[in-house]
Amino acid sequence: MANPSALDRIRVGSAPDSWGVWFPDDPRQVPWERFLDEVSEAGYDWIELGPYGYLPTDPARLTDELGRRNLKVSAGTVFTGLHRGPAVWDETWTHVSQVAALTRAMGARHLVVIPSFWRDDKTAEILEPPELTAEQWAHLTKGMERLGHEVKEAYGLELVVHPHADTHIDTEDHVERFLDSTDSELVNLCLDTGHYAYCGGDSVKLIETYGERIGYLHLKQVDPDVLAEVVADEVPFGPAVQRGVMCEPPSGVPALGPVLEAAQRLGVELFAIVEQDMYPCEPDKPLPIALRTRRFLRSCGA
Template sequence: MSATIKIANAPCSWGALEFELEGKSLGYTQVLDEMQETGYAGTELGDLGFMPTDPAALKAVIAQRSFDLLGAFVPVALSQAEAHTAGIEQALKTAKLMHDAGFSHAFIVLADENGSVYERTNNAGRITPDAALSTAAMEVFAAGANAVAKAVKETYGMRTVFHHHCAGYIETPTEINLLMEMTDPDLLGLCFDTGHFSFGGGTNHVAFMQQHKSRIWHVHFKDFSPTVAAAAAANQWNYFQSVAHGVFCELGIGNVDFAAVKQLLLDWEYNGWIVVEQDVLPGMGNPKQCAENNRKYLHQIGL
């Protein structure tokens, strides 16, 4: 059964992030080469513009490595109604690129415009109920997510998943639950990220996944260091400082029970991809070595 699950990585593991940050990430050629060399079979697109934006060129760089392209991250400030139109346009532009390159099975990985709201960014991993969106703002948020997913599906026949993410408005398990309740299950799935779930206060990955089985269409494997999170709380680090200190550690070092998550996916006969992510800032650490260590760990647990 494990043969039905393939393992990918993502450009964020090499510091190619959607945020405007100091430092420069590696180019896509080196990133994809190192992914291939460390044993992965696919990738996500990364921020639009990181890889070629010409469909034929994108298809060529993916095919050159016998890779698959699984999705693309699209951040939208969904709590702001005035941002929805531009968000839909960005999602459609990204979907068109993947569709025209031959990857119409890939997901739009929709997220909040993480890192753009001071209170959420400054208190990532320490969000309290009073920091949640109001009911009215949450309705706007959900309507925007539905609208993006509907446009992508109707225009290109492609699916959209929402990525819960620290430093955004959908971080805690309660917030994820509410968004799933308020959005159309035929339009919007969930990209379940193990590391962000932990950092956002989640404790039982398997129980949460069982609760949302029908909505989990895409999975990110990311580990989480409670030690670094405790230091972040003690020192009032913001999201980026926490990442810089390694809150998302190598797989098997943190607190995520990946063997249990893997077994659940096998029990479901999940035939999608697992995308390994170990978010780092540009220029941080040794991404290739981490990618190799992460792949070895997954081999150890039967993936």
Template sequence: MIGINPLPWLLGPSGFMLDVPTLRTAFAEIAEAGFTAVQADVPEGTSAAAYLALLGEYGLAPAPGYFQGTYENPEAMPGLLEHARRHAGTQAALGMTEVFIASALTPERLAAPATGAAYDPGRLATVIENLARTCEIITGEGLRPCLHPHVGTWIETEEETRAVLDAIAPELLSFGPDTGHLHWAGADPAELITRYRDRVGAVHLKDVHTAVARQAREAGADYREATVARHLWTEPGQGDVDLEGALAALPAGFGGWLVVEVDVPDHGTPKDSALLSRQWVTEHLTTAEERR
């Protein structure tokens, strides 16, 4: 099962725009590029039924959505747990069985991305405890939360990723590796996927220009400068991540979701980027019969 994240259409100069008009543009161009599924992040005030109907207008299906939280803040947990319950209920209503789950972006790490800045073992222990509580809520709604390590958050490095997965029971937390974020943070995605292959529920396929990542770190660039101004992200196959190695590390016969993600197009418009991504998908992820 293969999908794409519509982030290139949603991330603009004024910030993140998750609204129906923006999604209509994204869905039309994604369908024209040849994708048939989209990461399902539903706009506030839109029901699951309305979102499915919108996807259906463009011949698209939903792929697992994304949930993030400030697990380091105990005071925020009551509201966060309720938000997690509602989000999981919506995802379940869309027919999803997995959802990506991550820690929220935080200023300290956005300022010095992919370096494990301001590491605090006590904070990590709090994050793990509250993430586990959140996973209990999500699994209670019939979903499988899949840990998505993300640069700029308190679950960023390989060590933090391992600590979280080792501390939380597999029946509560699966693994949702993002090849690009792991690579940028210095991890080997294939090696980490191999270690936790029995827990992988869904994957974000993302590519990175390693030289840009290195130059950004040497220059002290923050997250936005590295990703937007310097174009650290790129379309699959255009960068340095061993995507084929990561795919080979998955369990034999893996049938979970593979979601292509390019936050900021490296080649042309969002549609140009999607077309290039689809070309890679066709060459690497589809059978000869499916290509006919």
């Protein structure tokens, strides 16, 4: 492992996801005030906005709430289905504009884009084929480039696309195809170490091979034993999370120390935001995990 003082380009944070938050409003989720209190207590300086509407969307109020807890925002997040072609552009842009405006108002510079799911994350219903046609790939890549251009022009934000289980950008082959088909001036990658491992990818290899395209990190681990069951049983992502497929570091894979070291060697400043998917979870579960995770990351030098 690197000298703990060496990871000076990595800015660590956490996200509502690590508190079991997947939706703007859900009775099984912790109230947003408690999330902010506890993420600050855990020792994090940076957060993501999470699902739009979970945190206050009034910039003045959110600025005040964050300021009282010494927190700053690293990014906003949106879901898109741009592989469906130009017909979905207007609806997509309406949603993206909302999130991008709040993201910019909070002083953040990144917008994380997650492709839409091909399989329902709760019911396992197959919504679309898991493989895109050549035409759909063209819609996806050109649509993301257009979105990256528009977001940069209108809001000054960098677009980082998040490979995700049960989406069309998931495996190593799909991620590399996406990167090889898009312009680095318009679109880069939010590498989620857990999702990439879930789909069979090697995060260190990706960082070393496509380093100039790594614009943002999500730190996450998978339990290899649970993952093997999930793959064998063809379990969709939501139920897989309920089985505990995403686990507390350092008990899973990939090892985060080497990932952070590889990211540090890129020589650029990067956010590394902890996400441990736990929806739904007991309200008292996240804080102890967050405290231990922050302590572990400090031991890695982050």
